[in-house]
Amino acid sequence: MLSSSSSSSADQYQRFLIDQAYIGGQWRPAVSGSRFDVLNPATSEVIGQAAECSIEDAQAAVAAAKDAFPSWSTTTAKERAQLLQRLYKLQLDNAESLARLITAEMGKPLREARGEIGYGASFLEWFAEEARRINGSILQSPWKDKQLSYRKEACGVAGIITPWNFPNAMITRKLGAALAAGCTVVINPAEDTPYSALALAALAEEAHFPPGVINVVPTSRQKTPEIGNFICDTPDISVITFTGSTEVGKLLLKRGANTVKRIVMELGGDAPFIVFDSADVQRAVEGSIVAKFRNAGQTCVCANRIFVQEGIHDQFVAALAAKMSSELVIGNGMDEKTTVGPLINDRAVEKVKSHVEDALSKGAKLVQGGKKLTAKNNCYFYEPTLITGATKEMIIAKEETFGPVAAIFKFKTEEEVLRHANNCRRGLAGYFYSRDYAQIERVARKLEVGMIGINDGLLSTCEAPFGGVKESGLGREGSHFGVDEFLHVKYVCLGGLQF
Incomplete structure (x- = not known):
């Protein structure tokens, strides 16, 4: 089913369509003056432009973060x-605008975008407490x-x-x-979704974070590799x-490794979703609807391989x-009835189609x-798809599909x-369903993943x-x-004491 598009309430997020970088507490265009288009994947229409930052902009951002680090790291906890806490409250105060911004620039349904804003805010609150x-x-x-x-003690400048x-x-x-932890940061957001990062910078400015503590350097797909290389190469991060x-x-x-950086990575998954004969089938x-079709299957913890025991x-x-x-409604995420939005771009659609x-x-x-939807204004949509008879020889068994395809x-x-579940170099998340407690204990111990939903x-x-x-990352968030990833442990031996 394809729901209709809606442009109502678009003005709620317009103020966050910022076409500049945020460096050293100032909004400024890219040094080159260049900008790149940001598209709505539900319509392929341009919703705005963002600053196309280059190495010069990244250098300025890192310098600003480095200058701000001594004073920021010595503020009290x-x-x-x-x-x-101020930033957390501002995010909640602007929740609807931020949710609509997400839907406009990456397509997920509004109900999911609203959930993401609440989820994102929870980290600001949590780490304020930590x-x-x-x-x-x-x-x-x-x-x-x-x-x-x-x-x-804080590590220094963090590249995000x-x-x-x-x-x-x-x-x-x-x-x-x-x-x-006391680190200052330089954020390089994905080229498809720069506005959400810039919106956070705007809210941080409103919260009165000191200049240079938070910096955002958006860039296009063409410039992304050079920014990434600079972040890796500079000893100031x-x-x-x-x-x-x-x-x-x-x-x-x-x-x-050239500058022996600490690197925290959450990488690709290929999550197994196992349903045993002992499971509550309806549950x-x-x-599986949540684990497979949330965000149109575009999540790192998405169920990619659904294993079902032969008895059920x-x-x-x-x-x-x-x-x-009955539940999956395809359409523009701005429509309240939509439960499955578009994929992020044409490359994502082609990957799902090929799988x-x-x-x-x-x-x-x-x-x-099993079909790409090619009607007007929905060029990045792919139908929620169910296939059976999947085997280990298929690409879908070896690679993340990152789309709305349930392979059984x-x-x-x-x-x-x-x-079969463990025959994979990735191990981010895994899921299984069983009402046999002994089986639950056995499988939880043997499943080679970092997170399990039972x-x-x-989760x-x-x-x-x-x-x-395995190859799904290093460290924990x-x-x-999560804070420990940004802290050094310093040992102090104080001698010459007399008691």
Whole structure:
């Protein structure tokens, strides 16, 4: 079903369509004066332009962050917490405008965009609280005349490189932790979604963050590699935090090694979603809708391979097909009825199309969907698709589809499905459904991922550590671990004491 487009209330986000960079507390055009178009993927229309920053702009941003670091890192934790609380409240005060901004520049349905703004705000609140929990410790000394201790100190300037699929929350999760730790930041947002990053800078300015603490340098796809290389190469950046593809993450890791940077990465996933015969089938179907079709399947924790045990396979497929038909409404995200928006661009559509065609050519059966929608003003839409008979030889079993395609793999035994689920170099998230407690314990221990949803398809929250194993990343975001990624531990040995 295709819902109608709506342009009502567009003025609510217009003030955030900022065509400048934010450097050293000032709004300024790119040094070159160049700008690039930002498109609405639901209509392919230009919604505005953003500054096309280059290395010169990035250098200015890093210099501003470096200059601001000494004073920012020595503010009290209470001061940093209060500023983060202000930013948190401003985000909530502007929630509807920020949500509509997300929908305009990346397409997700308004109900999901509103959820992202709340989710993103939760990280600002959480890390405002965590700022005051950064502590050191007095250690038990083996010497009577020496006192041993350690303290935690901010690393320095943090480079934040973020993706387009969660243009607000992927920044706040990193930004909140870095600022709480006492780091200053340079943000390089995805070229498809620069406005959400610039909107955060505008709110930070309203919250009275000191100049240079937060800097934003947007750029086009053509200029992105040179900005990324500069962030890796400059010794003035101490830590890089990146969310994106495994391929780009490896490049950053290699290049960042030249200056021995700390690098925190949340990379690609290929999440298994396992439904055992012992599962509550209806609950599993509901969970698969969330885990597979949220954000049109464009999430790093998206269920990519759905394994269903043979005893309930047909029942599950029939129930999922019915649920997809009744609940998934394709359309412009500005329409309140829409539940599945567009993919981000034409390359994303072609990737999904190629995965489906490959699966069907290798014996998979198309249950529903399977087509790119080519009608006027919806060139980046792909139908929610359900295929059965998926096998390990298909591309869909080896790569993230990052689109609204549910591929069902039938399996017989627990040992078999664990072997297939773990036969992957990525290990971000995994899901499984079972009402057998012994099985739950076994599978939770053996599934090679950083995060597991058991009988639930939605696992992300600011209180929990977010990250993967194998080639899905390094470090953890969120939770109390998130701040540690931006802190050094300094050991202090004080000698010559007399008691």
